[in-house]
Amino acid sequence: MWGLLVCALVLALGLVNADSPCVCNYGSYHGHHKSSRGCSALQGRVDLQTARISRLSARIQELQSKLDEGQSKRDKLSSQQADISHRLHDLEPHECDKGEFSCGKGDNTCVSNLLVCDGTNDCDDGHDEEHDRCHSPVTSGSVFSAKIHEDPHQCTKRRLNSIKIAITSVRQFNWFKSRVLISANAILDHSDHEHTQIDTLAVHGYYNFARRRLVFHPPEDDRLAVICEFDGVDNDSCHGSVLHEASLDHCLEFHAVRETH
Ligand SMILES: [Ca+2]
Incomplete structure (x- = not known):
């Protein structure tokens, strides 16, 4: 795979011309050049590009790790926000009398505590029968x-x-x-x-x-x-x-x- 990538880079950067075609075998690169000095210079540039690719790959992996870490933090914050919303809802001022339950969420209806989790919706949105509340x-x-x-x-x-x-x-x-x-x-x-x-x-x-x-x-x-x-x-x-x-x-x-x- 690396050989193919290196070859592609060499071709893209114009390191070879039409007179010195590049011959690539899987896992290695073979270039034809008119002199051994030219071949050596070419090999040096290829090595340089290979090193740059390695550095870029490492950088990409580092960025991916940071993205994964960010996603984890977002999930945790989202969960905490849901918990806080839940608590705030219960802390909202209730206009209901003692022994009554506020349907809440914009609904000012009050129902008797005895109607909460009795199996019948008494709040318009069924807040009195929600699974989370009715699970002891x-x-x-x-x-x-x-x-x-x-x-x-x-x-x-x-x-x-x-x-x-x-x-x-x-x-x-x-x-x-x-x-x-x-x-x-x-x-x-x-x-x-x-x-x-x-x-x-x-x-x-x-x-x-x-x-x-x-x-x-x-x-x-x-x-x-x-x-x-x-x-x-x-x-x-x-x-x-x-x-x-x-x-x-x-x-x-x-x-x-x-x-x-
Ligand atoms: Ca009910």
């Missing part, structure tokens, strides 16, 4: 864990080190599709007088599609409930809170992450 990230067998760094309000009666929520069952009924009933074990690692202890509480609750929120009813007489809210982008983590059932005051915040095996 809380599946049976999944485990979410969180470190508790501090409990400034002394929220719970335990000095918690960590919370682990192990989902034991997930049920969804055709007559109540907008809620997924969840059962789990809340595994509480806590310290008491320098002794570490683990308590496991059976908890029950539901997943709310409209708010992308996992809710557990209070399992003990201190009436503390637990919620964990997903952001619609990262299904492997949620922002958790412990709150008083009566006042709904949040007294402890945590970041729970899905455990992978």
Whole structure:
């Protein structure tokens, strides 16, 4: 191949004339010239062009690498832009009442949270039934864990080190599709007088599609409930809170992450 390219270059640049025809065999070049000195000069120029071709090829490869790298960066930026648009949509001011869902995207319609992901389009564009929203990230067998760094309000009666929520069952009924009933074990690692202890509480609750929120009813007489809210982008983590059932005051915040095996 190189021989053919070199020959073509030589012909194109006029390095040979009609009296000294170029004879090319595959992989080599043979030129006829009247003197050995002329042949040597010709060979020198051919070598020079060969070197230039090599440099140009290397340059082309370098440019191709930069183009590939640029494409990768464009793809990443495009993905980040989609994520931001998604988050902004959820952060848009809502005129809807508590317990309602905004159809958004220019549609000011509000529908009850209970109509979100119930299998029927209630927003004009079907926003309340979009696959991304109606796909619950809380599946049976999944485990979410969180470190508790501090409990400034002394929220719970335990000095918690960590919370682990192990989902034991997930049920969804055709007559109540907008809620997924969840059962789990809340595994509480806590310290008491320098002794570490683990308590496991059976908890029950539901997943709310409209708010992308996992809710557990209070399992003990201190009436503390637990919620964990997903952001619609990262299904492997949620922002958790412990709150008083009566006042709904949040007294402890945590970041729970899905455990992978
Ligand atoms: Ca609906």
